Amino acid sequence: MGAAGATDEGQGARVAVRCTDCGGAAVRSLGQFLMHGRELWWDAERHCPQCGAACCENSGPEAAPQDVREALLTTHGPARLRLAGPLTDPVAALRALRESSGIPISQARELLDGLRDFGLSGTAVEMARWRTLLAERGVTAEVTDGFGRAYRYVGPPELRAGVDGPGGQPARTPGEFATWVADRTAEELAEPFTFVVDLGGALRLAPRRSEHVACAGGELVMSAGEIGFHRSRDGWEVETVSNHSTGYCPDTASWPAVTAALTRIGLPHPGAFTHAMVFRRCPRCDRCNLVREEHYACAFCDTDLPERWNIDGAAQL
Known part of the structure; x- marks a missing residue:
């Protein structure tokens, strides 16, 4: 995925969905990337390996929708944007954060406080864009990995x-x-x-x-x-x-x-x-299990459970 002019700042994810043509298991490929080093774009494509149906769902020069962001964050985890040196010009940083997000000054101040403290978090592409916009204002920041994957709510x-x-x-x-x-x-x-x-x-x-x-x-x-x-x-x-x-x-x-x-x-x-606690989803009955004493068998249908975490199955493709 991606478009002509996109930089190597890009990230993708694949999630399982139902095919609208045959009702089988299809794959939705999602992506977020930078155009010209500073413009956020996203796109989504769908393909069904069973009936061959394929389509480009959407793409656009804007922030990714919530479902796309969630897929990227659960697959790759959030990235952190941190200052790479002393913040000598906080006003410049404040302007960069406000202009890049179109948010009120009060929210921009909160972002600046976060940048000064623990860092800001988001998708790797979003943080790369902020790094670029801060650099244009003379503020040096770096993008680092976070602390692992993110988790979606899977309860009722x-x-x-x-x-x-x-x-x-x-x-x-x-x-x-x-x-x-x-x-x-x-x-x-x-x-x-x-x-x-x-x-x-x-x-x-x-x-x-x-x-x-x-x-x-x-x-x-x-x-x-x-x-x-x-x-x-x-x-x-x-x-x-x-x-x-x-x-x-x-x-x-x-x-x-x-x-x-x-x-x-x-x-x-x-x-x-x-x-x-060791949580696993049964590949047969789809119920969530709490594994006890390393007994990897479904408590509901006795099917073998996988050794790897698989609760959010859509993010495991």
């Missing part, structure tokens, strides 16, 4: 449809965590909390019985689970942490995103999930 659709609000309380800095924990009662702190790590690498916290999709505001996450805190002589630390989320079913490989979020706010932690 009605729960996601009911999400209303920004999600859980973000803890992006030691100060934000200190404020959050000071507002909790002793009874609350005696139990684990629901958490997600959002695409920006921030830990978001909510009461234990909250739905993870609500904690995430309905968005993609880098990890999700439950987390418990303990106050030692030296301060707060993480006592327990798991990837137990039946809404997102993240792989145990999502731990690097969790440790990065905890390190960011200065919280000592165990160094791995204290309760690691």
Whole structure:
């Protein structure tokens, strides 16, 4: 995919869809790329290997639709845009961020704060564009890999449809965590909390019985689970942490995103999930399983389960 004049800044993904001609399994190929080094384009093509039907669905010089972005992020994970040196001209950076996004000045300031702190996140192509536009203003930034793949919500659709609000309380800095924990009662702190790590690498916290999709505001996450805190002589630390989320079913490989979020706010932690959950989808009955004691067999139909994480099957093509 791509068009004449596109640079090598491009990214693609393939997802499984149903063929509109024969009803069989078709493949939707999605892409996002830069034209002339600074213009965002996207395209989508569909092909059915069973009946041979093929079509170019759409393409255009604009930001990719949500479903295309989600496919890219779940396949490749978000990229991070970070400053490559001291920010000597914040006004220039602010103008570049505002002009490239067409957003109000208040939102542009939030982006600038993120760029100064942990970095900004998005698809690799989006971050490459911002890197170029910042460079034109004399601001040097670099695009690096994030902390693994992103995870889509795979739970009951009605729960996601009911999400209303920004999600859980973000803890992006030691100060934000200190404020959050000071507002909790002793009874609350005696139990684990629901958490997600959002695409920006921030830990978001909510009461234990909250739905993870609500904690995430309905968005993609880098990890999700439950987390418990303990106050030692030296301060707060993480006592327990798991990837137990039946809404997102993240792989145990999502731990690097969790440790990065905890390190960011200065919280000592165990160094791995204290309760690691292994989720697998049955290739026969399509049900989600929690693998116990390394017994890779479906609890519903006894079919062998794959060794690799496969919950979001559409992103595995």
